[in-house]
Amino acid sequence: MKQSRMFIPTMRETPQDAESLSHRYMLKAGMIKQMASGIYTYLPITKLVLNNIEQIVREEMNNIGGVEIQMPVLHPRELWEESGRWQAYGSELMRMKDRHDRDFALGPTHEEIITALLRDELKSYKKLPLTLFQIQTKFRDELRPRFGLLRGREFIMKDAYSFHSNEASLNETYRDMYNAYSNIFSRVGLNYRAVEADSGAIGGSHTHEFMALSEIGEDIIAYTDESGYAANVEKAACPVPEMMADAEQRALEKVATPGVDSCLALADHLNIELIDTTKTMVLKVDGEFVMILIRGDHELNEIKVRDYFRAGEIEFASDEEIRGVMKASPGSLGPVEASVPVYIDHQVNVMSNYPTGANIDGYHFINVNHGRDFETAGTGDFRFITEGERAEDDSGAVKFMKGIEVGQVFQLGTKYSEAMNLNVLDENGRSVPVLMGCYGVGVSRTLSAIIESHHDDRGIIWPKSVTPFDIHIITANPKDEEARNAAESLYETLGREYKVLYDDRKERAGVKFADSDLIGLPYRVVVGRGIKEGKVEIKARDSEETAEVDISQVTEYLKANY
């Protein structure tokens, strides 16, 4: 493609209103144009990359037997009423009325449509399993669209839905999808992790999020470099420490701690380290008071507490409730002679002679030992993991990184099939609800995530798998006829094996080089003054490795290096 006939409106200035690196580079490289908040036109470079990503997604879906369809954008309200989501989805669901005053949603996801589609066509378990997918523009009325394509209101998704007559089949497809997603995100060049996740608005139990590691993500991922281990910090299990040899238990002692209302203040007051203190909290678990002790430098993880107690609702007891039940203020609580059951974190379980509140305002005990001074109702993992601790799979020390969610796989179970009567006859002729899975890839978001992790301070560095063109041919001086002829001829030759962008514009060399770095194709071939000696310069965008190559050897060079 000749660049003069392409539409790549690059910018010299860095756009000030862009909130993320990918957003900034996409604007600067002339890849997108905002038409309204969170609504963009995808310009030629973007469209080429999207087509490449879509093709990778399509191949991986086909490889696991996924069949492509295309469902409508406009969803009749009636179907969303059946699933209960016309109300539940809230104001993120875009809605409209047609000329006959009938209500429609603009599809943000297609569970209702696909379930309605199949309930009319699917009669017997013999037609199962079945996996259908589509790649399509979707709509979500984000309250605060931002980060360019990362959080838009109109965006491209691949969504797939699978249908099964038994759990084993659902599990098998879920595994296939998990692997296909791993292939997709590897192929497009993302450093990603699959993490267990909450299922959010869609509902269901088994689910993983595929997170591209990135500094601008909204979730924190605990991961190791040594294995594929990754978990949302909300879920990441803490290591259970080994019990130490029994320490000598010193005598329990009550000490005055006037004004001490935090672990930091206590450590200071007692002249000990923060990690030698404990923190006592009282929570209401489904209405019942419990006390939990964690180490002073740790942070309570309410999701783990809820999971431990298999509770529906948990909340911190209010100051008033605490004073009512414990007869002391929150800063002076402790387990000794506590009137509620006491649970301790694994890490407290290996401590001895530690300080706690005395349940008397202004007093703490020191040299507390569980077993001797109070009985524990249970020991568990009640806290957030911290960086540097061993990962659950023991592969190494966990690191933290923010992540951009680029994909998610769900086991929906019978949530939609039961709500919307998608049943089949099983082997015994009984009508049973169909088991479903749903699987999403944020295609336009993936593009942004790729840029977030493939760039330098001059611009984008496209992975070869998704690059809009393979090679950028540039004439340094467009008035040099010899160079221009050589470039035209290279353009033709290389064009037979590579996707080539040829910068034939009448711009200064500096502008061309800056644009070229910004656009970030894997290889650049510069036809400059060296052409007098039959030489061109070839430069790799990622390694910046540069070579003077005889023009007759360009194909050879690229064959060896590309």
Next chain:
Amino acid sequence: MKQSRMFIPTMRETPQDAESLSHRYMLKAGMIKQMASGIYTYLPITKLVLNNIEQIVREEMNNIGGVEIQMPVLHPRELWEESGRWQAYGSELMRMKDRHDRDFALGPTHEEIITALLRDELKSYKKLPLTLFQIQTKFRDELRPRFGLLRGREFIMKDAYSFHSNEASLNETYRDMYNAYSNIFSRVGLNYRAVEADSGAIGGSHTHEFMALSEIGEDIIAYTDESGYAANVEKAACPVPEMMADAEQRALEKVATPGVDSCLALADHLNIELIDTTKTMVLKVDGEFVMILIRGDHELNEIKVRDYFRAGEIEFASDEEIRGVMKASPGSLGPVEASVPVYIDHQVNVMSNYPTGANIDGYHFINVNHGRDFETAGTGDFRFITEGERAEDDSGAVKFMKGIEVGQVFQLGTKYSEAMNLNVLDENGRSVPVLMGCYGVGVSRTLSAIIESHHDDRGIIWPKSVTPFDIHIITANPKDEEARNAAESLYETLGREYKVLYDDRKERAGVKFADSDLIGLPYRVVVGRGIKEGKVEIKARDSEETAEVDISQVTEYLKANY
């Protein structure tokens, strides 16, 4: 692809509510599923064919330098206000409000968006010409959606827009597009004609419609088989007859014609042929009365009258107006001593001694001759052409056929660039509005048009260029293990060179054959009883040519015949 894992819900019964053959076959072949009036899910077969059509469109657009982009579905109202179409487009424009109560249109076409996009980025004529296109789902709230994908409310379009600094450039791209469209419709196997057309709501002057000839079209096309000639009957020029040798002019005579108020009645009364009569009409052309005579068997074409007079508005005079100005009733009008200018059709110009009304109720003249009995203010083409007449290009006798509009090319000129301030600096540094063209292909409609013209009474017959699969392998008896193994092996071998659908379902042979005819792949390979002797049956879907082929020769046979 194994058919058991594909989703092709064919029907045994012919759907009763389908209004066109393509609609019927698409339902019966399990290709589409209606979700709401005019809104469909495209099932796997349809999606494969759409992908093929889209790829052909994309290639032809790329061949003429078109660059692919993707514009949003949601269009801010403000842009449609600028062009004046927020009001003008009427209730076919689907509209919605976002959570902040801002108005958006769901794009039926993208002139506003692309003009707004370019006005910020385009500064100089040097960046022109430029052609951008997209393939996208569009929305139009049809009052009466019907014919399946032919008139839907949500449909797939390829729309392209070109930008120019001078007419010559616009004309060149228009010609390129015209040729690309011809290639597209030829490649997908349509019998089409490019016809001059009115520009409808989009506005502009130069425009052609690409019509797929079909019995269910809504427009009537006059065309010849001998050339590419085609015109909407509203535009098709009538042949100008050669003047005959002067006939002897008989004496003008007034005759009583009581109760005669039509040409048919007049012919009957005078015992002459209808083609020997004339029809006199009085019209108001931009408010001025004129009289037009055409032959008795012809029909007045108001569009031609408007074009002849270059008039803004034309209408038939009311009975009251006629009696006021002519002192006679509509059935008795004539040119002799008429008080308004008289124009005659070319075909009347070669008549002599013809009857006309006498401008006295109940009386006609016979033996009227223009020149002698009245002066003509002009002679022109005022009527619709009829089948069998010579075409304007003299290539042959015109035939009539209905046509489905599958594409349209427009020269928009400066309509949008002036309304929305899309200007560039020209060679002389003056700011000038950009000339634009726009070019549409109805992708989903094209699919329907293909079926309308490629089928027999058993089902669809896909052209090879768009077929969802090349070859259908069928085992007649799925319990025959030898046949099944042979089929599996063929599936693998042929799969390396062809797209193969393998009907591995446990269905009766009759069901499989019926489905196969319905789905209509170019070649069918049946592995039946003959496999005992190593033979399979290969049948071409179009010619129905059938051959017994040794299983080792299948690839050879297809190589020679496909």
